Structure formats: structure tokens, C-alpha cells
Amino acid sequence: MKSVDIEKLNRDNFKSIINSLSMPGSVNKIKSLYDSHLLAVANTLLYSEVSFFYDGNEDINLIKAITNAKEESVETSDYIFCDEINEYSLSKSKIGTAQDPEFSSTLIFKCKNFEGLNLRLSGPGINEYKDVSLPIDNAFVDFFNEKNSSYPLGNEVFFLNKKGEVIALSRTTKVEVI
Amino acid sequence: MRYAFLDEEAKKEIRRSILKAIAIPGYIVSFASREMPVARGWGTGGLQVTLSIINEKDTLKVIDQGCDGSVNAVNIRNFISSVTNVDTTTDTKKATLIQTRHRIPEIDLEEGQILVYQVPMPDILETVEPNTAKAKIMHANADYSKLWVLLYEDTSMYGDSRISNRYPVIVHDRYAMDPSPIPKYDTPKLNNNKALQLFGAGREKKIYAVPPYTKVEPLKFEDRKFKIENFEDKSCQRCGSRDSFLDEVYDDNGITHYYCNDTDYCDSYLKNGAKK
Numbered sequence: 001m002k003s004v005d006i007e008k009l010n011r012d013n014f015k016s017i018i019n020s021l022s023m024p025g026s027v028n029k030i031k032s033l034y035d036s037h038l039l040a041v042a043n044t045l046l047y048s049e050v051s052f053f054y055d056g057n058e059d060i061n062l063i064k065a066i067t068n069a070k071e072e073s074v075e076t077s078d079y080i081f082c083d084e085i086n087e088y089s090l091s092k093s094k095i096g097t098a099q100d101p102e103f104s105s106t107l108i109f110k111c112k113n114f115e116g117l118n119l120r121l122s123g124p125g126i127n128e129y130k131d132v133s134l135p136i137d138n139a140f141v142d143f144f145n146e147k148n149s150s151y152p153l154g155n156e157v158f159f160l161n162k163k164g165e166v167i168a169l170s171r172t173t174k175v176e177v178i
Numbered sequence: 179m180r181y182a183f184l185d186e187e188a189k190k191e192i193r194r195s196i197l198k199a200i201a202i203p204g205y206i207v208s209f210a211s212r213e214m215p216v217a218r219g220w221g222t223g224g225l226q227v228t229l230s231i232i233n234e235k236d237t238l239k240v241i242d243q244g245c246d247g248s249v250n251a252v253n254i255r256n257f258i259s260s261v262t263n264v265d266t267t268t269d270t271k272k273a274t275l276i277q278t279r280h281r282i283p284e285i286d287l288e289e290g291q292i293l294v295y296q297v298p299m300p301d302i303l304e305t306v307e308p309n310t311a312k313a314k315i316m317h318a319n320a321d322y323s324k325l326w327v328l329l330y331e332d333t334s335m336y337g338d339s340r341i342s343n344r345y346p347v348i349v350h351d352r353y354a355m356d357p358s359p360i361p362k363y364d365t366p367k368l369n370n371n372k373a374l375q376l377f378g379a380g381r382e383k384k385i386y387a388v389p390p391y392t393k394v395e396p397l398k399f400e401d402r403k404f405k406i407e408n409f410e411d412k413s414c415q416r417c418g419s420r421d422s423f424l425d426e427v428y429d430d431n432g433i434t435h436y437y438c439n440d441t442d443y444c445d446s447y448l449k450n451g452a453k454k
Binding site for chain 1: 181182186187189190191193194195196197198199200201202203205207231232233234235289290314315317318319350352353372374387388389390391392393
């Protein structure tokens with residue numbers, strides 16, 4: 001039977017996640033766990049002191065058992081995973097408080113690929129600006145910008161495609177449609 | 179032995195704090211600092227950050243006050259190497275992960291490199307507001323008036339700020355941040371740096387970060403220029419460099435000698451005459 005070194009997988013995937021978030025718009029690769037990239041990201045981020053919400057069809061029970069993370073509602077979860085890009089989840093997610101802006105949700109959306117709306121990103125982590133394509137619509141962009149308009153309150157959003165590539169938008173990222 | 183010493187749960191906790199710190203540049207995130215096999219105050223914060231992000235592909239460099247060969251740097255490098263088996267280097271260009279105490283390397287860093295600082299005192303407001311709960315509210319309100327008053331008092335009495343190291347900086351036009359006790363000479367290097375900069379304070383249980391290409395400006399009145407250490411006509415007695423931060427060393431006869439503070443930069447300058 002093929003064994004998996006989960007901790008090695010976690011540290012490799014965390015490097016991809018940290019690179020994605022520190023340089024929004026850059027494409028990084030996630031290695032799959034149990035043939036799923038979403039479960040691999042969940043296993044990297046979740047542990048006993050955080051909560052999560054999952055809206056999708058993958059079997060996340062094993063990750064829940066391994067990591068001992070609490071399953072909570074979309075309004076209170078630290079991490080929100082969705083099988084498709086979901087404005088409702090973004091609208092309901094917590095954005096932290098003025099004193100504790102880190103008590104906010106991080107969203108991880110699965111998508112088929114990154115083809116879609118052409119966007120220009122700017123802000124910390126980006127050298128002047130970066131043009132990317134993401135499978136979102138104008139309403140999502142408006143929503144994302146509005147949700148992060150009261151910086152430092154806001155959310156980080158990751159997009160994970162079928163090839164296991166990941167792109168992140170940070171709460172400091174300004175997103176313009178081009 | 180577990181890879182990188184820390185257990186997986188501890189790493190996940192530190193990684194979560196690192197991600198939040200990156201998302202909110204300059205903001206101080208609390209984390210559950212672990213006991214390390216070195217004493218608190220000797221770099222346990224930087225060590226925990228490094229151990230949480232390191233993987234097999236990394237090449238590690240550790241410097242203490244610009245020196246790869248000092249006791250603190252050698253011990254930390256040996257410890258990390260013994261629990262991870264990663265390659266180590268003294269060459270700034272070859273390193274993917276650099277743990278530092280109180281200096282930013284002399285040459286420009288690149289995208290993909292990570293600079294981890296050991297931080298003794300993470301909150302810049304500590305000098306003007308010892309009550310940490312009040313300081314947190316001040317950060318929440320972006321109320322840095324007490325820092326400005328401190329700067330005003332110094333400027334009115336002495337013509338300039340008396341702060342020689344850990345000069346207050348404003349990150350992304352929002353948070354006042356302690357840049358760890360780097361000299362003023364290094365402060366401009368924080369701005370728009372291509373490398374990710376992570377700051378870990380083990381004793382104080384705090385992590386904060388500056389992502390690449392982030393605006394970091396020293397706290398300064400508009401009509402006052404930010405001045406760095408000036409070595410005028412001095413040059414390194416070993417390599418001849420005139421554009422590096424120099425150490426003053428006194429010999430037995432009381433004569434002052436000047437040497438590059440960054441030992442790797444001095445070595446490469448001596449070898450290649452290379453500049454930035």
C-alpha cells in the first residue's frame with residue numbers, strides 16, 4: 001500500500017499557500033491528498049483550534065477526523081471551503097474587529113480553471129500591478145472590494161483550479177476589471 | 179526526531195498567524211509561543227517562524243548582526259540543520275530562507291526569498307504606552323499621536339530624532355511597526371523589498387509581517403529628511419567598500435578601525451569587487 005507523508009505534504013502545500021498570499025495573483029501548485037486538492041488545502045490549514053464550513057460534495061470527514069477542527073456555520077467559521085465560487089459565503093463570512101482584524105474568515109473556492117474576467121490587481125505583494133484572469137463576474141469584484149473597503153477588516157480568498165493551481169487575493173488587494 | 183522539531187499542531191498554529199500577518203501588513207498577531215531548546219530572548223520567535231515554514235527545498239542562511247559566524251548564528255543554524263537536514267549557506271544570493279538578528283543583508287533580496295527577523299520587542303508603542311491593552315486600542319484607531327509627540331520633542335530639542343535603531347515605520351499607510359532593532363541604515367531597505375519579511379517574537383508571543391512590494395516609511399515630519407548613519411569618508415579596512423554599513427572596532431591602542439558589518443558582503447566584495 002502506498003503511504004503518504006502528510007506532514008511533508010502540508011509543508012510543501014503551505015509554501016504554495018504562503019507564496020500565493022504574499023504575492024496575490026501569482027500561480028502556485030498544490031499537491032493533492034486523497035486525490036483532492038481541496039482536501040490537501042484543508043488538511044494544511046485546519047487544526048483543533050480553528051473552525052471550518054464546507055459547502056460541497058467531497059468527503060471532508062476524514063480531514064475533520066485527522067485535524068480535529070470544529071465544523072461551524074458560515075457566519076462563524078475561520079475557514080470556508082466551497083465547491084464553487086459562492087458570493088453568499090463571501091457575504092456571510094466574518095471580517096474581524098477593529099482590535100482583532102485577524103479574527104476573520106479565509107475562503108477557498110474550487111473552480112474549473114482561471115479563465116474568465118480580466119482583472120488588474122494592485123497593492124502589497126504586487127510590483128505596481130498584475131493582470132490576471134479569474135472565473136468571477138463583475139458583481140463578485142464589487143462585492144470583494146466592498147467587503148475589504150474597511151481595511152484592516154476583510155477576507156482573504158483563494159481560488160483553486162482542477163489542475164491544483166492556486167491564486168490568492170488578499171484583503172489589501174485592489175481589484176479592477178479591465 | 180520530528181521534522182523541524184515542532185509538532186504539526188504547533189506549526190499549524192504558527193502558520194495561521196503568519197498568514198494573517200501577511201494579510202494585514204504591520205499588524206501584530208498573537209500566537210501560542212512554544213518552549214524551544216534555546217532560552218527565550220535568544221531568537222525563539224524567529225526560530226519558530228523558520229521551523230514552521232522550512233521544507234526540504236530550502237537553503238538556509240542565519241546571520242546575527244550581519245555576521246554568519248557569531249555564536250548565536252552558528253548555534254541556530256546548526257540546530258535547524260540538525261532537525262531538518264536542509265542545505266545551509268553563507269551566501270545571501272543562494273539562500274531561500276534567511277533568519278536574521280538585527281540586520282538586513284547588504285545586497286538587495288529577490289522575489290521568493292524569505293527574511294525572518296528575531297524580534298525582542300514587537301510593539302513600537304511600548305516606549306510611549308506601556309499598557310498593552312491601551313496600545314492595542316491605539317493600533318485599532320491608528321492613533322499614533324504619542325509617537326509623533328516623541329518625535330516632535332526630539333526634533334525640537336535636538337534637531338532630529340535620537341532613535342538609533344528600531345526606528346518606527348508606517349506600513350501600507352496604516353500600522354506603526356517596530357522593525358526589530360535594525361540600524362537606521364537598514365530602515366529604507368524595508369520599503370518595497372522584493373522578499374517576504376516575517377517577524378517573530380517568542381518571549382512576547384507575537385508575529386507580524388511585511389509582504390514583498392509593500393510601502394514601509396519611517397515616521398517623519400514632512401519638512402525633515404530621514405537621515406541614516408553617515409560614514410563620510412570611511413571605508414572597510416578589509417575590502418575597501420564605501421557603500422556598506424560599517425562597524426567601529428577599537429584596538430588595544432585606542433585606534434578606530436572600520437569593517438563591513440555584513441560579513442558575506444565583505445567577502446564577496448573582496449573576491450569580486452561586486453557592488454549591489
